[in-house]
Amino acid sequence: MKKLFSFAALSLSAILITGCGTDDSSTGSGSDSGLDVVDEGKFTFAASGEFKPFSFTSGDGTMTGFDIDVAEAVAEELGLDPEQKKFKFAGIVEGVQSGRFDAAVASHTITEERAEKVDFSTPYYYSGPQIFVRPDSDVETLADLEGMEIAVSKGSTYAETAGEATENIKTYDSDVVALEALSKGKHDAVITDFVTGKEAIGAGLEIEARELLGRSEQAIAVAQDNDELLEAINEALETLREDGTLEEISQEYFGEDITADPEGEE
Template identity: 75%
Template structure:
């Protein structure tokens, strides 16, 4: 009798867990961390893409894109601040519905998560102090280069040096360069431009390449990825993405430069 009662309890528990798991979905069957919400992660340390405000909330280009995507999907946006280096793993494990955190699409990341269509285009650039003789990547051979943890820029730096220092954010790396540390920083050209505009005494040198930034979603959530792509298509066609871009950069970084 005792074993029979235990079996019944196990079955009931399994049914309850199954019901809870099925509850957090969209009308089209996409899985959600919380019912009716689009829970997304950003670092809050990548000005002007995501910045932490005095009240602990985040604002910036990525944040407004995430909110627009959530609204288009009929969901309430809920932001989660997380260290950039751990965001992809958080998406993969189901801690977040998605990452709207300026992740560049790479083959390595595609092994862990799926990506939406790009919501903006950019490229890495070398930044140095004004008295530096460095002009291009090859000039940095053997020198000390600073990058942000979890970014693709470390791979670029490894092509010319083993002396790579990593920071929690690109902005902190640029601030260190400004204070006399390291020979150079490799980061997104927009981030460097914003840092210079904010008063850092650094200069831009060689633009190294072109990259596509997109929203990361778990490989187990194909339906959510489809909804995000539909939302981005609408926001691109109605001019919302362009409007958000021009607010932060005075130019449109959401259009593919190769199609212009």
């Protein structure tokens, strides 16, 4: 009888051990996936929370918006929990570079200067800078702004564009705040992403769009020594593009698809 009890106890122990092993292997943590992340089991990403509708802060202090939804969709594809970090835009790239964040999902335009500090994923949306002025302005083109006062967001690529016309450049922590200042009579113009300006006009700001100054590609920034995470993010974006998730998120915020490459094949 004792032998029978001992055998049954051993069998039960084996089942419990096996069951625990199965549970551990399905946690989807960063270490299980082989990805080098800041916190195990999490995808820690940074955004400014000041760039509506791409990222903005809700009443409970959390961020929402197009960038945030994309980041959370990427995290799900990676098998990680999304962990958002609100940070001033001008310091986000350095935060990724130093290992404070796994990635920046903050509408960063791919530039040679930034690519010296971080690696970029494939673009997750396409846009371009545009001039915005008050309705009574005679400004139509960048050349018309020669010597005038132009406002841009701090740390953005738009200061370089504005510098082609003037040295009188004012910076704000947020593109939206710059546009609000413009509508209240400050500055001669603001240069920002055309989608952001379009949304501001739709929200009631008394400003108008003028010359579109080019095309840009926005991507997720990752530390340069984290090749496996970058590859995994690219694979996640490809999946989200193919299954229509990126387009669906874009349609929700903009009523159009800004995630499709305008120079891609039809």
